[in-house]
Amino acid sequence: MPINPEAVGATSSPSEASWSSKDSLLYALGVGAGVTDPTGFELEFTTENSQDITQQALPTMPVVINGSGGSGPNLMEVIGTFNWAMLVHGEQSVTLHKPLPVSGKATMVGKVAAIYDKGKAAIVVLENEATDLADGKPLFTTSMSAFIRGEGGWGGDRGPSGPRNVAPEREPDHVVSYDTRADQALLYRLNGDRNPLHSDPKFAELAGFPKPILHGLCTYGFTGRALLHAVCKGDPARFRQMEGRFSNPVFPGDRLDVRIWMEGDDAIYQTWVGENLVLDSGRLAFS
Numbered sequence: 001m002p003i004n005p006e007a008v009g010a011t012s013s014p015s016e017a018s019w020s021s022k023d024s025l026l027y028a029l030g031v032g033a034g035v036t037d038p039t040g041f042e043l044e045f046t047t048e049n050s051q052d053i054t055q056q057a058l059p060t061m062p063v064v065i066n067g068s069g070g071s072g073p074n075l076m077e078v079i080g081t082f083n084w085a086m087l088v089h090g091e092q093s094v095t096l097h098k099p100l101p102v103s104g105k106a107t108m109v110g111k112v113a114a115i116y117d118k119g120k121a122a123i124v125v126l127e128n129e130a131t132d133l134a135d136g137k138p139l140f141t142t143s144m145s146a147f148i149r150g151e152g153g154w155g156g157d158r159g160p161s162g163p164r165n166v167a168p169e170r171e172p173d174h175v176v177s178y179d180t181r182a183d184q185a186l187l188y189r190l191n192g193d194r195n196p197l198h199s200d201p202k203f204a205e206l207a208g209f210p211k212p213i214l215h216g217l218c219t220y221g222f223t224g225r226a227l228l229h230a231v232c233k234g235d236p237a238r239f240r241q242m243e244g245r246f247s248n249p250v251f252p253g254d255r256l257d258v259r260i261w262m263e264g265d266d267a268i269y270q271t272w273v274g275e276n277l278v279l280d281s282g283r284l285a286f287s
Contacts, residue, residue: 003122003151004080005115012075012110015067017130021048023191024057024102027064030188031221032178048102057100059239060224062130062140063092063217064191067108075110079124082151085207089216090123090147091281093243094224097138099236106130106139113143116159122151123159143243165243165283167268172259176226180214184252188218214250219279223271226258227284231267237287244269244282 025046028034034046048055107130114125124146132139181187185198193215196203204212224242232238250256254273261268267286271279 002080003082005156007079007112008115010075010078010112014107014109016105017065017067017108018105019065020103021055027061027191028058030191031218031225033225055102056236057102059096059100059236060094060221061100062094062142075112075126079112082148086149088147089246090145091245092220093143095141095241096239097140105133107133117152117154117156118158119152122148165268165281167270168261173262174230174260176230176258178222178256180252180254182253184218185212185214188215214252216246219250219271222256223258223279227267227269230260231284232286240287241285244279247280248276248278250278
């Protein structure tokens with residue numbers, strides 16, 4: 001069957017996710033923390049036993065925390081059948097209801113939040129709600145949209161349209177630049193995403209790329225670090241919600257330039273590689 005718009009509202013059964021101090025350290029290293037100053041800046045994210053420093057988790061880490069053991073439906077199967085080669089990661093958001101602990105356990109429930117008909121493509125929005133098992137309170141919410149080419153045209157709701165989180169027509173208030181490593185994708189994949197598109201040259205070539213590309217969520221994590229330090233002064237407790245849209249691929253070794261505009265209680269951002277916009281329609285809500 002093709003995409004099934006009746007799947008909207010389907011939920012998974014609760015599953016349990018757990019992560020450790022080591023997982024938090026690995027995620028931080030995977031998104032570049034500590035590269036420029038490995039024995040100074042960002043030690044709170046890259047070490048667990050530095051004197052007078054308390055380990056913290058980066059606020060974008062929920063994108064790699066996944067539940068297991070649930071008995072409910074696989075949401076990607078519920079939405080119908082499609083060619084996985086036609087799916088690209090469209091947008092991503094993370095909402096922190098409180099700072100993420102460096103280790104913990106959470107109950108996760110997934111939901112098909114929306115399915116939109118874009119004519120020549122379908123957009124599927126999946127949400128994940130995490131509840132902290134330590135106190136029973138909401139911990140974080142993640143949302144991602146999958147853009148599936150060739151699966152639209154059933155006459156359904158087209159969904160939101162038009163520009164969102166548009167950068168002001170002035171110079172950015174901050175520009176933060178990070179160089180990714182040539183082996184960045186090989187390191188980041190240890191957080192769980194073993195898609196060979198990011199590691200296997202022959203697979204990448206079949207997908208139309210000259211070499212393996214960087215995970216979009218790795219670029220997202222680098223950008224989150226830039227926002228954390230430039231906007232939140234390095235304090236994860238001030239980092240509330242981050243959203244953005246992937247617009248172009250990034251290759252390991254590329255230099256990321258994060259341009260940030262302060263707009264009241266929000267920060268609007270874009271991430272560029274040279275003249276290529278790679279993460280657009282970005283917004284950070286902070287306190």
